[in-house]
Amino acid sequence: MTSWLGRFSRPAMTALLASVLFAGAALAARSPSQSVWIDAPLDGSVIEADRSVVAVVGHASGDTGIDRARLRVDGQRLAVAPLESEPGQLVTVEFEWEPDPGIHVLELWARNADGDWEGPAIATVTVEGDPEPPPTTATPTTSGAPTISSAPSTSGACLFEPPILVSPVDGKISPLTANTLTWAYTGCRLALEFQVEVSTTPNFTEVVASANVQAASDWLTPNLLCDSYWWRVRAQTFDDLGPWSTPWSFTISFRGC
Numbered sequence: 001m002t003s004w005l006g007r008f009s010r011p012a013m014t015a016l017l018a019s020v021l022f023a024g025a026a027l028a029a030r031s032p033s034q035s036v037w038i039d040a041p042l043d044g045s046v047i048e049a050d051r052s053v054v055a056v057v058g059h060a061s062g063d064t065g066i067d068r069a070r071l072r073v074d075g076q077r078l079a080v081a082p083l084e085s086e087p088g089q090l091v092t093v094e095f096e097w098e099p100d101p102g103i104h105v106l107e108l109w110a111r112n113a114d115g116d117w118e119g120p121a122i123a124t125v126t127v128e129g130d131p132e133p134p135p136t137t138a139t140p141t142t143s144g145a146p147t148i149s150s151a152p153s154t155s156g157a158c159l160f161e162p163p164i165l166v167s168p169v170d171g172k173i174s175p176l177t178a179n180t181l182t183w184a185y186t187g188c189r190l191a192l193e194f195q196v197e198v199s200t201t202p203n204f205t206e207v208v209a210s211a212n213v214q215a216a217s218d219w220l221t222p223n224l225l226c227d228s229y230w231w232r233v234r235a236q237t238f239d240d241l242g243p244w245s246t247p248w249s250f251t252i253s254f255r256g257c
Contacts (some may be wrong), residue, residue, distance in 0.1 A: 061088065061089065069081045109169070110228055163194065174250055
C-alpha cells in the first residue's frame with residue numbers, strides 16, 4: 001500500500017488530508033463515465049451544523065493510472081493531491097473540508113498518466129447552521145456615549161448567484177469543434193433560463209456564439225474554428241439578470257489546424 005499525507009491551508013476554509021489506497025483491477029467492468037466518483041458525502045446530503053470538518057472521499061481508476069486528484073468547492077480549487085498508481089488500479093482519495101453553512105457544490109477530478117483530467121464527479125451538499133452575525137457599529141448619542149447597533153442585514157434577500165462552471169475544465173485543450181458546456185446553479189432565486197456566451201477574447205468584446213438555455217445546465221456549442229475561447233453563464237428570470245460566472249477558457253486544437 002502506498003500513502004501520501006500532506007496539508008493544504010486556506011484562510012478560514014480548508015485543511016487537506018489525502019491518502020491513497022490501491023486495490024486490484026476491481027473497476028474493469030465500469031464504464032469510462034464512472035472512472036471518478038464521490039463516495040461521501042453523497043449528492044443531496046445534509047450535514048449537521050456541529051460537524052466542523054467533513055471528510056470528502058472519492059475513488060478513481062484509469063487505464064494508464066492516476067497521478068493527481070483535485071477537489072473544487074463552489075468553483076474554487078481547494079486542494080490537489082499528487083498520486084501514483086499502476087494502470088487499472090483503484091485509488092481512494094480523502095480530503096478534509098471545513099465548510100461554511102449553505103449549499104455547496106463539490107467537484108472531484110482525477111488526472112490520468114497521459115495528463116488528461118477525468119470528471120468531474122459532482123455532489124451538491126447542504127451544510128446546516130447559522131451564518132456569522134453581522135458586524136456591529138458604534139453610533140454616538142447626543143450625550144457622547146456610544147450605543148451598539150447591528151448593521152443592516154441582507155440575509156433575507158433572495159438574490160441571483162453566479163453559476164458555477166463545470167466543464168470543459170478551465171484551460172482544457174479539445175480536439176472537438178463543438179463542445180458541451182456544463183454548469184451548476186445553487187442560488188436561492190429561481191432561474192428560468194441561462195444566458196451563455198462564447199468569445200475569442202477574455203473581456204467578451206468578440207462574442208462568436210451565444211444562447212438562452214431553458215430548464216437545463218448544459219449547452220452544445222456550434223462548430224468552432226481552431227482557436228482559444230472564453231465562456232461564461234448567467235441566470236435570468238424574465239427581465240432580471242444575475243451576475244456572470246467567472247469566465248473559463250478552452251482551446252480547440254486538432255490535426256490540420
